[in-house]
Amino acid sequence: MLKPVSRRSFIKASAATAAAVSLTSFDMHSWMASASADEKAAISKIPTTCNGCSSQCGMIAYTKNGRLWKLEGHPDHPRSKGTLCARGHGYATLIYSKERLEQPMKRMENGKYEPISWEQAFKEIGDKLKEIIKEHGPESVALVQDPRPTGNVYATRFIKALGSPNYYTHHVACNNSRDTGFNHTIGGVPSADIANSSYIMFIGRSYGDGIRPSSMSALAQAKENGAKVIIVDPRKNNTSPFADQWLPIRPGTDLALVLAMAHILIEKDLYDAGFIEDHATGFEEFKKEVKQYTPEWAEKVTGIDAQTIKTIATDMAQLKPKAVIEQSWRGAFGCNYKNSTETGRAVALFNAMLGNIQQEGGYIFGASAGLGDLDPDQFPAPQEPDAVKDGEEDFPLAPRGRGVANIVPLRAKEGKMKAAFYHHSNAALGYGNPEYYKEALNEMDLVVTIDVQMSETALLSHYVLPEPSYMERDDAVDGVGGGTAAVVLRQKAVDRVHPNTKPADEIFTELAKASGVGEYFTFTLEDYNKAAVEPLGITMDELREKGSIPLEDKKAEIGTVPEFNTPSGKVEFASQTFEDAGFNAVPTWIPPLVEPKNGSYRLTTGKQAIHSHTQTANIPMLMQITKDYDLERLWMNRQEAKKKGIQDSDLVEVSSDSASSTVKVKLTDRLHPETVYIPSHYGITSKYLTTAKGVGFSYMEHVPFHFQPMSGCSMIHEVIVDVRKVDA
Amino acid sequence: MGQYRMLVDVTKCIGCYSCRVACQMENDLPPDQSYISFCEVEKGEYPNVEWVMHRFSCLHCEDAVCEKVCPQNAISYSQTGAVVVDQEQCIGCEYCEKNCPFGRAKVELCQDKEGNSVSRANKCTLCNGKVLEGMTPACASTCYTEAIVFGESDEILQKAEQRLAEVKDRYPDANIYNPEGVGGTHTIYLLAHKPEEYDLESDATTPASAIIWKDYAQPLGKLLLGATTMAVIGGAISNRLFNKGEHHEGGE
Numbered sequence: 007m008l009k010p011v012s013r014r015s016f017i018k019a020s021a022a023t024a025a026a027v028s029l030t031s032f033d034m035h036s037w038m039a040s041a042s043a044d045e046k047a048a049i050s051k052i053p054t055t056c057n058g059c060s061s062q063c064g065m066i067a068y069t070k071n072g073r074l075w076k077l078e079g080h081p082d083h084p085r086s087k088g089t090l091c092a093r094g095h096g097y098a099t100l101i102y103s104k105e106r107l108e109q110p111m112k113r114m115e116n117g118k119y120e121p122i123s124w125e126q127a128f129k130e131i132g133d134k135l136k137e138i139i140k141e142h143g144p145e146s147v148a149l150v151q152d153p154r155p156t157g158n159v160y161a162t163r164f165i166k167a168l169g170s171p172n173y174y175t176h177h178v179a180c181n182n183s184r185d186t187g188f189n190h191t192i193g194g195v196p197s198a199d200i201a202n203s204s205y206i207m208f209i210g211r212s213y214g215d216g217i218r219p220s221s222m223s224a225l226a227q228a229k230e231n232g233a234k235v236i237i238v239d240p241r242k243n244n245t246s247p248f249a250d251q252w253l254p255i256r257p258g259t260d261l262a263l264v265l266a267m268a269h270i271l272i273e274k275d276l277y278d279a280g281f282i283e284d285h286a287t288g289f290e291e292f293k294k295e296v297k298q299y300t301p302e303w304a305e306k307v308t309g310i311d312a313q314t315i316k317t318i319a320t321d322m323a324q325l326k327p328k329a330v331i332e333q334s335w336r337g338a339f340g341c342n343y344k345n346s347t348e349t350g351r352a353v354a355l356f357n358a359m360l361g362n363i364q365q366e367g368g369y370i371f372g373a374s375a376g377l378g379d380l381d382p383d384q385f386p387a388p389q390e391p392d393a394v395k396d397g398e399e400d401f402p403l404a405p406r407g408r409g410v411a412n413i414v415p416l417r418a419k420e421g422k423m424k425a426a427f428y429h430h431s432n433a434a435l436g437y438g439n440p441e442y443y444k445e446a447l448n449e450m451d452l453v454v455t456i457d458v459q460m461s462e463t464a465l466l467s468h469y470v471l472p473e474p475s476y477m478e479r480d481d482a483v484d485g486v487g488g489g490t491a492a493v494v495l496r497q498k499a500v501d502r503v504h505p506n507t508k509p510a511d512e513i514f515t516e517l518a519k520a521s522g523v524g525e526y527f528t529f530t531l532e533d534y535n536k537a538a539v540e541p542l543g544i545t546m547d548e549l550r551e552k553g554s555i556p557l558e559d560k561k562a563e564i565g566t567v568p569e570f571n572t573p574s575g576k577v578e579f580a581s582q583t584f585e586d587a588g589f590n591a592v593p594t595w596i597p598p599l600v601e602p603k604n605g606s607y608r609l610t611t612g613k614q615a616i617h618s619h620t621q622t623a624n625i626p627m628l629m630q631i632t633k634d635y636d637l638e639r640l641w642m643n644r645q646e647a648k649k650k651g652i653q654d655s656d657l658v659e660v661s662s663d664s665a666s667s668t669v670k671v672k673l674t675d676r677l678h679p680e681t682v683y684i685p686s687h688y689g690i691t692s693k694y695l696t697t698a699k700g701v702g703f704s705y706m707e708h709v710p711f712h713f714q715p716m717s718g719c720s721m722i723h724e725v726i727v728d729v730r731k732v733d734a
Numbered sequence: 735m736g737q738y739r740m741l742v743d744v745t746k747c748i749g750c751y752s753c754r755v756a757c758q759m760e761n762d763l764p765p766d767q768s769y770i771s772f773c774e775v776e777k778g779e780y781p782n783v784e785w786v787m788h789r790f791s792c793l794h795c796e797d798a799v800c801e802k803v804c805p806q807n808a809i810s811y812s813q814t815g816a817v818v819v820d821q822e823q824c825i826g827c828e829y830c831e832k833n834c835p836f837g838r839a840k841v842e843l844c845q846d847k848e849g850n851s852v853s854r855a856n857k858c859t860l861c862n863g864k865v866l867e868g869m870t871p872a873c874a875s876t877c878y879t880e881a882i883v884f885g886e887s888d889e890i891l892q893k894a895e896q897r898l899a900e901v902k903d904r905y906p907d908a909n910i911y912n913p914e915g916v917g918g919t920h921t922i923y924l925l926a927h928k929p930e931e932y933d934l935e936s937d938a939t940t941p942a943s944a945i946i947w948k949d950y951a952q953p954l955g956k957l958l959l960g961a962t963t964m965a966v967i968g969g970a971i972s973n974r975l976f977n978k979g980e981h982h983e984g985g986e
Contacts, residue, residue: 076756079876095755214748214749223878615752675781
């Protein structure tokens, strides 16, 4: 399974580099030195999973004398396939960060945080929670998380046990819009079979920036096989070495491009009529609607010439079903624009017109792992709460399970939401306007954050509960869906550095007991894990040894079109559900909410390969790369900068209706002149995160607190800014 | 002639920095020391622009200037083809750093076994210890786009030629950077543009003066003046004899 390794080689390597330890960074040198200096180091290999982003790749952790040395991608994990990105390697050094949470903290009356015991924390939180529920009902309590395996089991059960329906995820600022569009057209979000495709269009999504190693290697494979790759993005992103063509689209107009491409397929009769006949409804209505969306019209809207649009649509039709518009993730229509949900619908429907669903080189709905669950007789599950999740009536199309997390601060300001738990979530900097979040969370009677570091959200909380890092704990067993599903385990690679931290399973169990609902938490994590693997015919011992196990009997069936998870069971070109919610049944052009004019710019944002959300910014191993290469700079089109007398690396002020920020500028020809672009990981304000604080700015400071009408997402690109040179 | 080579194909690099971090972890380097540096090249004007990222580390020359100028014989050739530093022998005199035609040898503050702060030459080892055990260098083994590949010398040279033919349409100036002036190198580059675009000299060479220094002057000087005296005066002499290569760094 793994590359052959002899212990001797590590000893040799460590002896060669034993002296090569810097004095300039105390964090690293102290642990690296002690990990490497001993030539008789005991080397261990532990298979586990990364927490550097939502992909949670499998990896092999190497330890020397019980301290982390290095990591490799797990060869059997479907997302790493033997390699890891920079975050995969570097984020694990979180273990030895000097700025982790080490014990429970309580905000005192003077606003300062002081350490308290776990017993006190659980008792006070439990008492307060019971009081709030008694007075305002369980609907006044919410729980928000960026889901991870243990949280998926314990946090969801905890909020349900309290009787509250108000469970939310980070997707409000990630891919809720896309999913809303896909769910109501093709009944879910499949994955593009990139490696086998002949013609791939990416809209906003950049495999080279928001990295999942297996996706990037699949794209390299496709290129080697001769696939044509088109990037639609206002920014010539880091996937561009693997692209044949860059379409620098006006930001926020992707919907017009896709509607015009659909127009061409219909006008030239190039779509898969057989597929539409057998598997779709509402196509006639859709046909009528898109008649007006000519390539000439789209050229005016998008800035992409009509002939290019015609050629691409025609070429894709000729190569169908091995042609695909990749499903994207956060960019460009995950949560970005007023029209993002419609873009999601249009993209899903264009793929359906190519008849590529469940076809090689097209869209594949993956197989799921089919994990088991706790025996409900032995461990009774809490009942589904009677009340409707807050926000569901306002945004009935949004994904139900995930909800609209920004409803929490809105309701807090209205005085309706009284308590909130934030687990593995920096909502106050990541989900919506930070000023708004600050005001809102200050209105609440109880805010509890469970995290590994003192985030901006933690600093708005009454209690902060520390978890061990993901390298120091066991998590719940997880299933990974895909072409071949897999079962995976995150497990402890090193002993806890801070013994007074507790993993989420223990925290939620104790919180439940203290809140009077302990009867739903009589099981242990190991009980759950045994139940999870039981139907797979795999033991926990095997899973611990291997870390990631592909399930050869859980493969996606290719070539057979499934029944779609929609009300009609078919692809819905016209949706009654949309009409019932007060929107058009068929996708319709919607212009972006705001437009730049007279020398102002749309502020756009996206991921860098070395960071994830705001959680990695305080990791010296990763932040040093930002500092070495000034990666926190604002991108600006070179000609635009010239007009304003701005030169490369000048300090500029970026101002919007919401905020003003100062940052250095990077001049480039890789950017559409109507936009300026800022990487999305910076602008940390927490004084407890000194490596990150003061580097760059957060785009979210400029995003007004608003909701996309269909999905409730944050519309993070609906921001206009002015940029001016700051005089020295 | 060593057995192995590494090919860095800049046309496949997406600038993800995974190789840098994997290398730092493998070699126990702190965050602010890296054997790998990056620069980016943007050619053309919006919207007709090409972007290429260049990941750069020690080339492991066949006729390595650093090996020749080292007064301590602390730099040597491994059987794998790597040029390696013995930090036990290194005295941190910086001759290697000042004379590397590619600016790759670096002298940095390190900590010795007694915990003392010392200056030592510190550069890519081509993961010599791993390679001796039949494994792949850390950077190559984590590269998902295969922008970094490692293997038998001849196979890598063939691979480079094959890739050069494949990328010529898109990058007419593409070339293989494997400078003969230093006897060829064990890390070779497929460059998308002329070497000068990456601040590399097309005709990088091992200066005759370095050869004279290593093979004639040093042994003679040590004989006449003693090793210590020779090491002390060597810095001044070598700095005048050889030019320091400079490289800009940067990248997104």
